[in-house]
Amino acid sequence: MGYAQLVIGPAGSGKSTYCSSLYQHCESVGRQIHIVNLDPAAENFDYPVAADIRELISLEDVMEELGLGPNGGLIYCMEHLEDNLDDWLTEELDNYLDDDYLVFDCPGQIEIFSHVPVLKNFVEHLQRKNFNVCSVYLLDSQFITDVTKFISGCMSSLSAMVQLELPHVNILSKMDLVTNKREIENYLDPLPETLLPELNQRMAPQFEKLNKSLIELVNQYSMVTFLPLDLRKERR
Secondary structure, eight states: OEEEEEEEOSTTSSHHHHHHHHHHHHHHTTOOOEEEEOOTTOOOOSSOEEEEGGGTOOHHHHHHHHOOOHHHHHHHHHHHHHHTIIIIIHHHHTTSOTTOEEEEEOOOOTHHHHTSTHHHHHHHHHHHTTEEEEEEEEEEGGGOSSHHHHHHHHHHHHHHHHHHOSOEEEEEEOGGGOSOHHHHHTTTSOOHHHHHHHHHHHSOGGGHHHHHHHHHHHHHHOOOOEEEOOTTSOOO
């Protein structure tokens, strides 16, 4: 059995930096991982790329030839990847042994892991190839400055968790850039009875029922908690 980790999250959340740090850490402790780039718009990497979707299709070529914008072009690229799972991806996976660990650095468009089935089908293909798959969702800790943004992040993460149906870890990235960490700590494992009054204070009165439903949804699933990640503090 092989092992695979999908690194997902919004654009700018630090996915590639996470992959690079993970590679460096594994190298320092004598473990080997292989990082696969699934972002057809990526240009520079701080880690060795084991396989690259740009060998199959690139966003720049799609935008130039089809006249699509960045978002539409990326969706086209990912759907092209989906159409070539049995060819390109299978050929790439055949290069690795049963106990190898692959990390997939995914693009940051929310659609591909929230409601477009591309990554879901990608995961199912990996599982058919006898890979044990998990997902890591990164959210920029600087984004969590108030309860409204926190709820937005929770809903995005929950959508990905429900869509992919994988063992899942949520990470607050870029903690080394946060000046007031105490404010962030309040959102790592918050209580609904503290979130709701704060949310109601920031929203108009007509949204109170919606606020209550959102808080109850997050609380009922009891799955959306975040782990802080400060790359300056390496823990083994």
